[in-house]
Amino acid sequence: MNKSKLGLDFKKVKEARTKAEEIGSQVQSFVENYTTVSVERTLCRLMGIDGTGKDGVPLPNVVVDFLKERGSLGDGALYFLGNALYHTRKTPVQMAQEIAEGKEDFWNEKTVSSQELLKVLSPYIDKSIERIQEKKQRRKSNLDRLGEGPRPYLYVIVATGNIYEDAIQAVAAAKQGADVIAVIRTTGQSLLDYVPYGATTEGFGGTYATQENFKIMRQALDKVGEETGRYIRLCNYCSGLCMPEIAVMGAYEGLDMMLNDALYGILFRDINMQRTLVDQYFSRMINGYAGVIINTGEDNYLTTADAVEEAHTVLASDFINEQLAKIAGIPEEQMGLGHAFEIDPDLENSFLYELAQAQMIREIFPNAPLKYMPPTKFMTGNIFKGHIQDALFNLAGIWTGQGIQLLGMPTEAIHTPFMSDRYLAIENARYIFSAFRNIKDEVEFVKDGFVRKRAAQVLEDACQLLDKVQKEGLFTALEKGYFANVRRPREGGKGLEGVSRKSPVYMNPYMEVFKGGK
Numbered sequence: 001m002n003k004s005k006l007g008l009d010f011k012k013v014k015e016a017r018t019k020a021e022e023i024g025s026q027v028q029s030f031v032e033n034y035t036t037v038s039v040e041r042t043l044c045r046l047m048g049i050d051g052t053g054k055d056g057v058p059l060p061n062v063v064v065d066f067l068k069e070r071g072s073l074g075d076g077a078l079y080f081l082g083n084a085l086y087h088t089r090k091t092p093v094q095m096a097q098e099i100a101e102g103k104e105d106f107w108n109e110k111t112v113s114s115q116e117l118l119k120v121l122s123p124y125i126d127k128s129i130e131r132i133q134e135k136k137q138r139r140k141s142n143l144d145r146l147g148e149g150p151r152p153y154l155y156v157i158v159a160t161g162n163i164y165e166d167a168i169q170a171v172a173a174a175k176q177g178a179d180v181i182a183v184i185r186t187t188g189q190s191l192l193d194y195v196p197y198g199a200t201t202e203g204f205g206g207t208y209a210t211q212e213n214f215k216i217m218r219q220a221l222d223k224v225g226e227e228t229g230r231y232i233r234l235c236n237y238c239s240g241l242c243m244p245e246i247a248v249m250g251a252y253e254g255l256d257m258m259l260n261d262a263l264y265g266i267l268f269r270d271i272n273m274q275r276t277l278v279d280q281y282f283s284r285m286i287n288g289y290a291g292v293i294i295n296t297g298e299d300n301y302l303t304t305a306d307a308v309e310e311a312h313t314v315l316a317s318d319f320i321n322e323q324l325a326k327i328a329g330i331p332e333e334q335m336g337l338g339h340a341f342e343i344d345p346d347l348e349n350s351f352l353y354e355l356a357q358a359q360m361i362r363e364i365f366p367n368a369p370l371k372y373m374p375p376t377k378f379m380t381g382n383i384f385k386g387h388i389q390d391a392l393f394n395l396a397g398i399w400t401g402q403g404i405q406l407l408g409m410p411t412e413a414i415h416t417p418f419m420s421d422r423y424l425a426i427e428n429a430r431y432i433f434s435a436f437r438n439i440k441d442e443v444e445f446v447k448d449g450f451v452r453k454r455a456a457q458v459l460e461d462a463c464q465l466l467d468k469v470q471k472e473g474l475f476t477a478l479e480k481g482y483f484a485n486v487r488r489p490r491e492g493g494k495g496l497e498g499v500s501r502k503s504p505v506y507m508n509p510y511m512e513v514f515k516g517g518k
Helices: 010-031 037-046 059-069 077-088 092-100 114-146 163-176 211-228 243-253 264-269 273-290 298-304 311-327 350-364 383-399 419-435 450-472 474-480 510-516
Strands: 034-036 153-158 180-183 233-237 257-259 293-295 338-340 371-373 404-406 499-501
Touching: 010 273, 010 311, 010 450, 010 474, 034 037, 034 273, 037 059, 037 077, 037 114, 037 243, 037 273, 059 077, 059 092, 077 092, 077 114, 114 211, 114 243, 114 273, 114 510, 153 163, 153 419, 163 180, 163 211, 163 419, 180 211, 180 257, 211 233, 211 243, 233 243, 243 257, 243 273, 264 273, 264 298, 273 311, 273 474, 273 499, 273 510, 298 311, 298 338, 311 338, 311 350, 311 450, 338 350, 350 383, 350 450, 371 383, 383 419, 450 474
Parallel strands: 153 180, 153 404, 180 233, 233 257, 257 293, 338 371, 371 404
Antiparallel strands: 034 499
């Protein structure tokens, strides 16, 4: 990369990255020994199991609950399905339907060799891999043919609760200039230990993430992309109790971005840390293989902690998220590491604080697209001041070369954005991005000035925090509240009962395929 404009000590950066790498290795030594109900439901979906039983329960849940009730979750869904396939020659969907109907005649203790199991499972594995590859290739072809907007991407949200209304608003935003449309999930979906089925028209604060909803929105954006002559990216959320399931649904339907953080669910949704850290690994393997850009959630730290005092926790978490993503096989170009413009605007030199943080993150992670989040904590409902705050946020974004700019709305803290609000936000960003397009190439920072000193201090503090986390372990760090000032117990939170140690017969051949990246 070019010489640091901040004069950062890259020996210190290397030291921080080495500590984060050790933290990631510690986590992975735990993760590799465990599976979860959501990982096994994902494997069921990869086997083609979809739909619901007669009582409306999703069939992947039916199969995995069946295994869990019999104490066989640690053997894994593929071990069970492979044996059943070998002995019955029924399809995975047929077996799931029969379990839903209370027929269990193929449940037995007869087992065959792992080679024979792989042989009967391979056609289903190959079919699911081909499906993901086809969507990945389609994205590449559309990008090659249509192109897309320059970075930072103009990223906006839709959140009506009705997928059909979301599609209308998304199309309008694309025509106004948006590059990325994120469909906000309905409140509380991250705490559901199942994925709803089909198209949905009712949600609070957002719309349910379902595979059918993904398909509807993808089709709408593909159509408007042809009309505007520009590829429009689609984003949704695979955080929560169903991380890997939603990741594979997104891969099947051609999503381009996924909110996929290793720590967010633990800190902000009180999901058990053991559950989340196992789930994030497989979900990230899927996203990496599918060419999906992950977005991490460090911006949320600054909603519960002070952005000046706790800035180093954002950087430290970015380092940890980077390493956990690398372990899962995600290339740097797909790491939308997060940070945010959340300093109190009444603080003197608040913009310089923000500029230092944004430039520092950019220089430390030069190949990552980076997801930069707008002001929310200090938006008051004064739409005129809010529009100025968003303009300064946009200036910081173009000045420091961010990759993904989630546009702030002047009506933040008042209501879910109207189409007119979104138009004003896009107009604001397009004006700032055009007026300041090359500012990062024209302006340097004074050697002993405020911005350089601030960045150096944040980096030093992040190194010290990573040193503590390395020595104590990530689990202990989360218990002590090192991130976002939120404490979480190792054995507490939601979803721990869905974690199981892998047995000696456990198998998941997808891991080798996904990590290979081909």
